[in-house]
Amino acid sequence: MEFSFSEDFIKVLEFSRDEAVRTGWHNICPDHIILAILRQSDNDACRALERCGIDTALFKECIDQATFVSEAVPWEERESVHLRDSSVSMLQHASLEAARCHSRQITPLHFLLAVSRINGCFSHDWLDSEQLGLRQIVEASGLPWAAYGLAGPMEEGSQEKAAAPDPQTLAAAIEKRLREGYTTGNPLLS
Secondary structure, X not given: OOOEEOHXXXXXXXXXXXXXXXXXXXXXXXXXXXXXXXXXXXXXXXXXXXXXXXXXXXXHHHHHHHHOOOOOOOHHHHHHOEEOHHHHHHHHHHHHHHHHOOOOEEOHHHHHHHHHHOOOOHHHHHHHHOXXXXXXXXXXXXXXXXXXXXXXXXXXXXXXXXOOOOHXXXXXXXXXXXXXXXXXXXXXXX
C-alpha cells in the first residue's frame, strides 16, 4: 500500500525539528513529534485528545519538562538535527495505524495511535498515566471499530498484520522533506 502524509502531518514534521532544537536535542525523538502535533493544535489528534478530556496544554507542558535539556542547540545548527531511529520506527507504526484505518494518508491521529500502542517514549508513559490508551483514542476519533479494521472491540495488545513502508525508504523520504521544507513533491510525503 502506498502512503503519503496529510498536509497537517507535513507541517507537524517541519515543527518537530523546531521542537527538538527548542528543547536542546540534536535529534528528533517521538516526543518532539508529539510536541509538534500539540503545537499545531488544529488536527485530528488534538481533537481526539480533547474529546478524551485531555488538557493538551498540560500534556505539552509535561513533555516539555521531560524532554528539555539545559544545553541549547544553536539555531544555525538546525539543519543538522535528524530523526532518531525511534522516530522512524514510530512513523512506520503510524503507517500501520493508517492501514488499519484504511487510509492512504498518515495523519497526526495515526501517529498518536502508534504512540498509545508502542512503549518507549515519555508521551506514551504520560498517556498511560492518564489511563488513555488506544481504545479510548480510537473511540474519541469517531472511528467505528469496523473502520479501524476490526470487527469488534479490540483486545489490548492485539497486533493485526498490515503493510508498512520500508524503514530506510521512509527515513530517507522524511529526511529529504525536512531538508527541503514544503517545496518537494516526494509522493511519499505529499
